[in-house]
Amino acid sequence: MAELENNKPVLLEVKNLKKYFPIKKGFLKRVVGQVKAVDDVSFTINEGETLGLVGESGCGKTTTARCILRAVYPTSGEILFRKESGEIVDVAGLSEEEMRFLRSDMQMIFQDPYASLNPRMNIFDIIGEPLFVIEQMNNREERQGRVEELMQLVGLRPEYMQRFPHAFSGGQRQRIVIARALALNPSLIVADEPVSALDVSVQAQVLNLMLELQQELGLTYLFVAHDLSVVKHISDRVAVMYVGKIVEISPTDDLYFEPLHPYTEALMEAVPVADPRVRSAMTVLEGDVPSPSNPPSGCYFHPRCKYAVDKCSQVMPDLVELRPDHFVRCHRAEELNLVGIGGMRQGVEEDILSSKIQ
């Protein structure tokens, strides 16, 4: 594991992570196939950094996140995590008992704050539970003090401690979920679509809170989302997944302004621009995401790719570092001149200009 990269130590290194789900059929439940939900995924996250993980539904981004937290057992691969003591452990190989102690270092923020809070527990019990269970903080007053602190940290009024989740709005509930995740001073937070269930006017509040907390507490985030705008807003680096594989990973601005993979380009073109004057820009990626149980031959993206050549349908490309820190899985990445978000907009404005001149 690399000690230093960009002057910051690596907190998490995922190496060749695989998660296959067996397909069983018939009376004898014989295994007839595999759903390769996560297929050979590798990446690192440095301390204090945010890695965004984007992709369409079914691409394996949530399964990757769940493997890291060991909510599901990975089929193979290594998940190297640096503990606070500096010791490096492989999460994939830990026993349940050892995992229990590691849970205080990695926590999760869930997607739906309406489903992830027990309606019968009040806020004090919800936020205080990890303190009681893991840190053995048996003194109620001590716990109360810490819960108060946490509530203030996430912008909730401590007076609401005795209330139940139903009394809170979606944004406030997500703050409670964040406070619960922070209770044990974790170093890594895995956030699985933390704002997609929230109202648009509240999304910005939660994103801002996550950015502020990161600065204040030096948190490291793995931010899983399907919304490219949200991911761009919060991430230092972004990984794009397609059918269980990472197709491109790079620093945020490089990925958005100079994408190297045709899928990344297509994803960005599909985002509706919030400006009625930029209308014609939206081009369409035809077809659907292939099933991870029966992916196409060669590059998984070739049936939908407008740049595909013969080689693409035969050989699966490797993830190569084409530019410093910018990895891409495409045979033609070097020769293609793909358009990022800067070009899209510029292109349209130029079109308008040229049509005016004419």
Place this chain on the structure above:
Amino acid sequence: MENEKKPLLSIQDLKTYFVMDEGTSMAVDGVSFDVYPGQVVGVVGESGCGKSVTIKSVLQIVPKPGEIVGGDIFWRWEEGQENGNEGVTNIVTLDPHGRKMRSIRGAEIALIPQEPMAAFSPVHTIGSQIVEAIRLHMDVSKKEAEKIAIERLHEVGMPSPEQRMDAYSWELSGGLRQRAMIAMALSCNPRLLIADEPTTAIDVTTQAQVLNLLRRLQDELGMSIIFITHDLGVIAQIADYVVVMYLGRIVETGPVDDIFHNPQHPYTIALLESIPTIHQPSKEILPTIEGSIPHPFNRPPGCPFYPRCESFMRGTCNKFTPILQPVNIRQSVSCFLHHPPDGEQVSEISNE
């Protein structure tokens, strides 16, 4: 062009309340807007703003205990279809289960619901469900109805439509399912299509496919569309005219270009600023709208937005309720910044 035509659908001061033991929720409280032939009207708002209840009122499918307690919804028939009342029917006065309402619902005004998975029956084939819809509204044989269904599926870009007729909804991917839903909605040549968050549950690439499809169909068939969404990006891409709602009221209306480039209401301005867009620099603190949407039972007196508004004027905004009034020739806004309350303009004075 639009000004010369008469509106196809005209909603006037619509009020739909839910009366419950805990209190009355004024889900839609005095909403008025028109839809002209061939126009795409985008209704934007966050959850609980009443956008869904508004269109459910238009179709007379408001779930109990909801009830339309006031206002009118005028539907203009095609020439020659209906002769009385100059070809205009007030939907509010119709019996929701009556023959006339049923002849409007589905045939004249069609709905694309939010969740295509939940909207199709899983135990009937796509084909049989579309055929059923066609035969309910048109006097055709089963064979002919099947032919129309295949034609519609072909129109919405369904690959090999003849085979898909025998497919069940759960066999289709999200994008195809939504296409099948659109084909079903279009099966009786509706003059108004209502799309209730049709792209919320699907991925961006599929969303782009569906938006392009709706744009193309609107172009080819010339129907009107009411497009409901909370996504301003989608609105910018598809709507001609925008209605912004907050807590059961319209806060601003105007052509799409003015709403995005010259918003007038503090809520519209704040909403446009607070949404992260792909073109913003990353890792920057976003401007936010403080607080959250009030619970419908604890609706603030006066302007519903005042507790979160930056331009809040004490003694005005929390006392009087603003009404929607024009600010220029294109836009209308309900805000005291633009129309200070005087005796005539105040619609009601709160007792609190």
